[in-house]
Amino acid sequence: MLDCMKLFITEKMATRTVDIRSDTVTKPTESMRVAMANADVDDDVLGRDPSCFRLENEVAKIMGKEAGLFVPSGTMGNLISVLVHCDIRGSEVILGDNSHIHIYELGGIATIGGVHPRTVRNNEDGTMDVDLIEAAIRDPKAELAYPTTRLICLENSHGNTGGRCLSVEYIERVGEVAKKHGLKLHIDGARIFNASVALGVPTDKLVRAADSVSVCLSKGLGAPVGSVIVGSNSFITKARRLRKTLGGGMRQVGVLCAAALVALQENVGKLESDHKNARFFADGLNKIKGLKVDISSVETNMVFIEIEESSGTTAAKICKDLEDYGILLLPIGSSRLRVVFHHQISNSDVKYALSCFQQAVSGGLNENGN
Ligand SMILES: Cc1ncc(COP(=O)(O)O)c(C=O)c1O
Known part of the structure; x- marks a missing residue:
C-alpha cells in the first residue's frame, strides 16, 4: 500500500475535486477577478485599450520580439500566424504530423487560408529530423507541379508527445534551415513558459530563431482566456488585419488582458512546482501494478499513462471510477490516459489522486472509497 493511501482513507469521498483533465481547466484566482473588475479599458478595435496595450507589450518584451497582439485563442493565434507568413493561397507549410496545428485545429490553415500542410514525422521527443525538414x-x-514552401512550424512544449521540450540548439538548427531557404519559422508556444522553465532557458532565447510565436495565457499560466502572438512590427500589422477579418477584434478586451497580466506576474513562478508534481505522480503510478509511465517523457506538466493488459481494466473504466471520487481526467484511446498538472493542483491533491488510482486499478473503488 502506498503511504498516500492513508490520506485517501481519511478523505471524505467526492467532496474533493482534483481536475487534472488539462491545464486549461483552471478557475480565475481572486487577484485575477479583482484585476478584471478594476481593469482600465477602452475600445481595442480603435487601438485604445490600455490594459490590452500593456499585455501585448509585456509579452512581446518577454519573448524578445518587436510587437504583440492579443487573440481569443491559441487556435486563432496559430491560424493568423500561418496565414500572415503564407499570404499567397497555395503556399505550403512544413509541420509535424503529430502537431496541434495539424491534428486539432480543424484544418483551418487549409480551409480558411488555402495553405497546404506538408507533414514531417514527429519523433517521440516532439522534434522532426532536421534533414527530413x-x-x-x-x-x-x-x-511546375509543386506548391511553394513558405513556412516551418514547431511546437514547444509538444503536447501530443507528453509536453516534451525542444532545445534552443534544435530550434536554432531549424531556424538556420529556414533562413537558408528563405522560409519563415513559427512556434506554437502554447506552453512555451513550461518549456522555458523545464529547460532553464529564458523564453526570449528559446524563441530567438522564430519569426513568430503564439503564446497561450490560458494553459499553464491559468488566465481565463486568450493568447498573444508576437513577431516583428510588420508581422503584427498584418496579423491585426487578419484578426479583424476572422472576427477576433474585441472591444473592451482589457477585462481579459488584466487577468492575463496577473497570470504572467503570479503564475510563471509556479510552473516548476507543476513539473515536480507531474514527476512525483509518475513515480507513484509506476509503483501501481498494471500502470506504466515512461518517466523519461515527463519533462513538464503532463503525464501519459499506459494501462497494461494484465490490469484487466480500461482507460474509460478508470476514468469513470475515479470521477465518482472527484478525480477528473481524460482517456486517450482504450489503454492510455492523460493527466495535466496546473497551479490549482496541490501536492496533497497529487497524493490523493495516487491513492484513488491504486484503488481503481487494484481492486476497484467501492462507495466507501476503499
Ligand atoms: C500545443 C497547443 N497549441 C494550440 C492550442 C490551441 O489553444 P486554444 O484551445 O486556446 O485554441 C492548444 C490547446 O490545447 C495546444 O495544446
Missing part, C-alpha cells in the same frame, strides 16, 4: 522543402526551380 530540409528534404520536404520544395525546390522552387523544379517543374
Whole structure:
C-alpha cells in the first residue's frame, strides 16, 4: 500500500475535486477577478485599450520580439500566424504530423487560408529530423507541379508527445534551415513558459530563431482566456488585419488582458512546482501494478499513462471510477490516459489522486472509497 493511501482513507469521498483533465481547466484566482473588475479599458478595435496595450507589450518584451497582439485563442493565434507568413493561397507549410496545428485545429490553415500542410514525422521527443525538414522543402526551380514552401512550424512544449521540450540548439538548427531557404519559422508556444522553465532557458532565447510565436495565457499560466502572438512590427500589422477579418477584434478586451497580466506576474513562478508534481505522480503510478509511465517523457506538466493488459481494466473504466471520487481526467484511446498538472493542483491533491488510482486499478473503488 502506498503511504498516500492513508490520506485517501481519511478523505471524505467526492467532496474533493482534483481536475487534472488539462491545464486549461483552471478557475480565475481572486487577484485575477479583482484585476478584471478594476481593469482600465477602452475600445481595442480603435487601438485604445490600455490594459490590452500593456499585455501585448509585456509579452512581446518577454519573448524578445518587436510587437504583440492579443487573440481569443491559441487556435486563432496559430491560424493568423500561418496565414500572415503564407499570404499567397497555395503556399505550403512544413509541420509535424503529430502537431496541434495539424491534428486539432480543424484544418483551418487549409480551409480558411488555402495553405497546404506538408507533414514531417514527429519523433517521440516532439522534434522532426532536421534533414527530413530540409528534404520536404520544395525546390522552387523544379517543374511546375509543386506548391511553394513558405513556412516551418514547431511546437514547444509538444503536447501530443507528453509536453516534451525542444532545445534552443534544435530550434536554432531549424531556424538556420529556414533562413537558408528563405522560409519563415513559427512556434506554437502554447506552453512555451513550461518549456522555458523545464529547460532553464529564458523564453526570449528559446524563441530567438522564430519569426513568430503564439503564446497561450490560458494553459499553464491559468488566465481565463486568450493568447498573444508576437513577431516583428510588420508581422503584427498584418496579423491585426487578419484578426479583424476572422472576427477576433474585441472591444473592451482589457477585462481579459488584466487577468492575463496577473497570470504572467503570479503564475510563471509556479510552473516548476507543476513539473515536480507531474514527476512525483509518475513515480507513484509506476509503483501501481498494471500502470506504466515512461518517466523519461515527463519533462513538464503532463503525464501519459499506459494501462497494461494484465490490469484487466480500461482507460474509460478508470476514468469513470475515479470521477465518482472527484478525480477528473481524460482517456486517450482504450489503454492510455492523460493527466495535466496546473497551479490549482496541490501536492496533497497529487497524493490523493495516487491513492484513488491504486484503488481503481487494484481492486476497484467501492462507495466507501476503499
Ligand atoms: C500545443 C497547443 N497549441 C494550440 C492550442 C490551441 O489553444 P486554444 O484551445 O486556446 O485554441 C492548444 C490547446 O490545447 C495546444 O495544446
